[in-house]
Amino acid sequence: MKGFGILKGLGVTLKHLVDTYVEDIKAGRDRYYTEDGVRQRMTSDTKGIFTINYPEERLPLAEAFRYVPFLVYDEGEDGERSIRCTACGICSKVCPSQCIWIERAEDPETSKPLKTPAEFAIDIDLCMNCGFCAEYCPFDAIKMDHDFELAVYDRIDVNIHRKERLLKPASYYASIRPESYALEQKAKAEVAARKAARRGNR
Amino acid sequence: MNDQTTVMNKNYQKILERFPHDVQVDEREGYSGLLIEANQLLSIMETLRDEYEYDFLTSVTGVDYLPDEKMEVVYHLFKSTGGSILEVKVQVPRSNPVVPSLVGLYPGASFQEREAWDLLGIRFEGHPNLTRILMWEGFAGHPLRKDWIETFFEGDVKPYEDRWPEGKVSKVETTNPYGKNITYPDGFNPETWIPDSEDLLFQGSTVVKVEQEETGIETEQLVVNLGPQHPSTHGVFRMVATLEGETVLDLEPVMGYLHRNHEKIGERNTFSMNMPYTDRLDYFCSMSNNFGYALTVEKLLGEKYQPPERAQYIRVIMAELTRILNHFMAIGFFLNDLGAYFTPALYAIKERELILDIFEAVAGSRMMCNYYRFGGVVRDLPGGIEEQIRKLVYDRLPRQTDEMDRYLVENEIVIGRSQDVGILTPEQAIAFSAVGPVLRASGVPYDIRRADPYSIYDRFDFDVAVRYHGDVYDRFLIRFDEIRQSIRILQQAIDDLPEGEILANKPAYKFRIPKGESYGRVEGPKGELGYYVVSDGTDNPWRYHVRAPSFINLTGLREMCLGEKVADLVAILGSIDIVLGEVDR
Numbered sequence: 001m002k003g004f005g006i007l008k009g010l011g012v013t014l015k016h017l018v019d020t021y022v023e024d025i026k027a028g029r030d031r032y033y034t035e036d037g038v039r040q041r042m043t044s045d046t047k048g049i050f051t052i053n054y055p056e057e058r059l060p061l062a063e064a065f066r067y068v069p070f071l072v073y074d075e076g077e078d079g080e081r082s083i084r085c086t087a088c089g090i091c092s093k094v095c096p097s098q099c100i101w102i103e104r105a106e107d108p109e110t111s112k113p114l115k116t117p118a119e120f121a122i123d124i125d126l127c128m129n130c131g132f133c134a135e136y137c138p139f140d141a142i143k144m145d146h147d148f149e150l151a152v153y154d155r156i157d158v159n160i161h162r163k164e165r166l167l168k169p170a171s172y173y174a175s176i177r178p179e180s181y182a183l184e185q186k187a188k189a190e191v192a193a194r195k196a197a198r199r200g201n202r
Numbered sequence: 203m204n205d206q207t208t209v210m211n212k213n214y215q216k217i218l219e220r221f222p223h224d225v226q227v228d229e230r231e232g233y234s235g236l237l238i239e240a241n242q243l244l245s246i247m248e249t250l251r252d253e254y255e256y257d258f259l260t261s262v263t264g265v266d267y268l269p270d271e272k273m274e275v276v277y278h279l280f281k282s283t284g285g286s287i288l289e290v291k292v293q294v295p296r297s298n299p300v301v302p303s304l305v306g307l308y309p310g311a312s313f314q315e316r317e318a319w320d321l322l323g324i325r326f327e328g329h330p331n332l333t334r335i336l337m338w339e340g341f342a343g344h345p346l347r348k349d350w351i352e353t354f355f356e357g358d359v360k361p362y363e364d365r366w367p368e369g370k371v372s373k374v375e376t377t378n379p380y381g382k383n384i385t386y387p388d389g390f391n392p393e394t395w396i397p398d399s400e401d402l403l404f405q406g407s408t409v410v411k412v413e414q415e416e417t418g419i420e421t422e423q424l425v426v427n428l429g430p431q432h433p434s435t436h437g438v439f440r441m442v443a444t445l446e447g448e449t450v451l452d453l454e455p456v457m458g459y460l461h462r463n464h465e466k467i468g469e470r471n472t473f474s475m476n477m478p479y480t481d482r483l484d485y486f487c488s489m490s491n492n493f494g495y496a497l498t499v500e501k502l503l504g505e506k507y508q509p510p511e512r513a514q515y516i517r518v519i520m521a522e523l524t525r526i527l528n529h530f531m532a533i534g535f536f537l538n539d540l541g542a543y544f545t546p547a548l549y550a551i552k553e554r555e556l557i558l559d560i561f562e563a564v565a566g567s568r569m570m571c572n573y574y575r576f577g578g579v580v581r582d583l584p585g586g587i588e589e590q591i592r593k594l595v596y597d598r599l600p601r602q603t604d605e606m607d608r609y610l611v612e613n614e615i616v617i618g619r620s621q622d623v624g625i626l627t628p629e630q631a632i633a634f635s636a637v638g639p640v641l642r643a644s645g646v647p648y649d650i651r652r653a654d655p656y657s658i659y660d661r662f663d664f665d666v667a668v669r670y671h672g673d674v675y676d677r678f679l680i681r682f683d684e685i686r687q688s689i690r691i692l693q694q695a696i697d698d699l700p701e702g703e704i705l706a707n708k709p710a711y712k713f714r715i716p717k718g719e720s721y722g723r724v725e726g727p728k729g730e731l732g733y734y735v736v737s738d739g740t741d742n743p744w745r746y747h748v749r750a751p752s753f754i755n756l757t758g759l760r761e762m763c764l765g766e767k768v769a770d771l772v773a774i775l776g777s778i779d780i781v782l783g784e785v786d787r
Contacts, residue, residue: 003614004612005613006613009608009609009612009613012605012608042559044556044594062562063584064562064566064581065567087366089365094474100365101365101366102365119369123371128570130570132478135580135709136711
């Protein structure tokens with residue numbers, strides 16, 4: 001029968017429409033603007049339309065999610081910052097878009113190079129968020145961020161992130177990537193224990 | 203491996219005996235294939251096509267060997283019945299690079315020869331329309347030549363020296379002022395320039411009066427530009443159609459609006475830096491793009507860098523998920539092109555979102571995945587993802603595919619618009635080097651996963667989807683078939699997924715890539731995605747070429763459109779499923 005195919009198709013759209021409302025009524029107020037509601041709408045059992053109403057609602061970000069990089073510093077007990085970066089330059093060498101500039105600090109008296117950056121700049125207009133810098137950093141000093149809301153009015157000045165802007169505490173890193181942080185801490189503890197044992201043997 | 207080599211040598215032997223003076227085996231270190239004298243190319247290629255069944259010329263490209271003062275044209279030949287590669291090369295002096303055109307034998311070479319002329323300045327004698335295809339006429343020089351240097355130049359290869367240890371940041375705009383960053387060819391004035399071949403087209407719609415020979419009646423031909431700004435072209439792509447009434451008499455695809463010279467960028471990068479750049483070719487299918495590039499470089503790196511079992515399975519899972527999401531998008535947007543405004547497209551996007559959630563958790567990004575590495579993948583699947591994939595491939599995706607099927611396939615309007623429209627016969631499809639769903643919808647059961655298996659595809663049980671009419675409707679249906687086959691592969695892969703390592707070597711950003719060349723190809727969602735990489739033993743590739751399926755599938759577009767109505771053009775283009783990031787590179 002001519003027209004049957006169209007009717008069948010219209011049946012599918014009707015089902016989608018009904019599904020959405022049935023789900024809404026069933027879940028009541030819990031479906032929207034709640035964390036559980038968002039999570040439910042992300043599973044494969046979800047029915048009907050599952051739009052997330054950004055910015056009122058947000059998708060929970062996966063731990064692996066990566067956006068522009070930041071530098072990690074450890075906080076000492078007296079609030080002193082110790083920057084993990086040693087200015088070795090690996091991140092600026094692996095960067096595909098060459099958006100990282102590092103100026104190595106010098107000892108003011110002997111003018112020997114120090115293991116810390118005097119200046120560290122990332123042009124985030126160039127950054128393609130590939131994550132290579134974080135991947136290959138041997139000191140866990142540069143990591144990819146979760147903060148993706150970086151729209152600005154003046155990109156020329158603001159979109160070059162310099163050292164002060166890039167530095168974030170290790171506790172922040174631990175809060176966005178708890179699993180990787182735990183793994184890294186474990187590995188560090190093992191290395192430290194091995195060193196201590198070797199010293200003890202001697 | 204050995205069997206293949208002996209078969210290969212036998213083939214070589216026959217060809218060598220046949221043409222003792224004009225054919226040599228390429229014996230450079232790391233190279234393979236045959237070197238042919240330019241003046242004998244046509245006759246030898248005709249013999250290869252007609253007697254040795256190498257009827258499928260997938261890739262044509264050039265390499266600039268500046269130190270040897272030579273230009274080389276590389277042809278990658280396959281049999282449309284399956285099997286491994288036959289590489290044919292022609293070397294010509296760099297000062298006067300002229301090679302006979304193969305368009306008469308393999309019409310599929312047409313766009314690729316134009317591209318080689320455009321980017322490398324190799325002239326193909328006998329090509330009916332040897333004009334620039336990606337760059338514009340006001341461009342000076344041939345950018346892929348090794349001695350061509352752009353106006354804004356930081357260095358031959360990355361990493362650039364001013365980044366460390368005394369890095370002083372500066373914005374690109376300050377060193378590259380607008381208006382001063384361009385050079386024109388001698389005697390070229392952009393203000394007065396009117397393109398001679400296209401002067402009709404730039405005036406918009408133009409009427410040409412033609413007197414019909416038989417009847418003496420005067421009719422009017424109309425030239426219509428569809429695009430570059432047109433929602434149906436999926437980006438900035440232009441079709442110049444000559445119409446008589448509503449019938450298409452001639453059609454010329456115009457592209458290059460999104461050209462960024464991906465290959466020049468790739469030759470400046472180190473090998474590993476290219477991985478995130480491949481994401482940006484076909485931005486729906488970054489996982490497949492990564493896959494092809496990783497395979498190609500692993501061929502150069504050798505046995506030591508073969509990925510471990512778990513990585514192989516993860517790679518296949520990600521590539522097949524990509525195929526499913528791409529085909530959902532293709533179906534949805536094809537319906538958009540037919541005029542079903544966005545409801546089917548959004549149903550398709552819904553399923554895509556669920557797959558992208560997985561990519562985000564696994565790779566860290568929804569579209570620009572950058573997930574594959576030489577010798578494996580970058581990180582293991584996070585906890586819970588396996589379960590999520592299992593639910594998708596066993597439950598949701600089969601169900602939603604059936605629902606899409608119910609929703610669209612029997613729809614009389616879809617059938618009316620697409621059946622018997624834009625037909626490509628099997629012979630034409632092979633001749634035009636069409637690949638992927640376009641080729642298989644024309645009745646040629648050629649799928650690289652079967653014809654020349656790579657990775658671990660020989661372990662899975664699946665059918666090669668094939669349809670026989672070659673019209674728009676079949677190209678639409680075959681995407682459903684392929685989704686179903688991908689789901690079958692995924693179900694097997696997720697069940698067999700072993701535990702273990704995910705990287706063959708220690709994570710490294712620098713590789714010692716041996717000298718040589720390598721052509722790797724995967725069956726991407728849009729067809730054969732090939733990479734041709736030449737290494738000269740340094741950190742950066744000497745040549746990096748992408749054989750883009752969307753680009754080469756457009757070669758047959760004119761043939762599909764001739765004699766059709768103007769309203770069908772959009773449907774035909776939609777059924778090929780192009781992505782401009784890949785067409786223009």
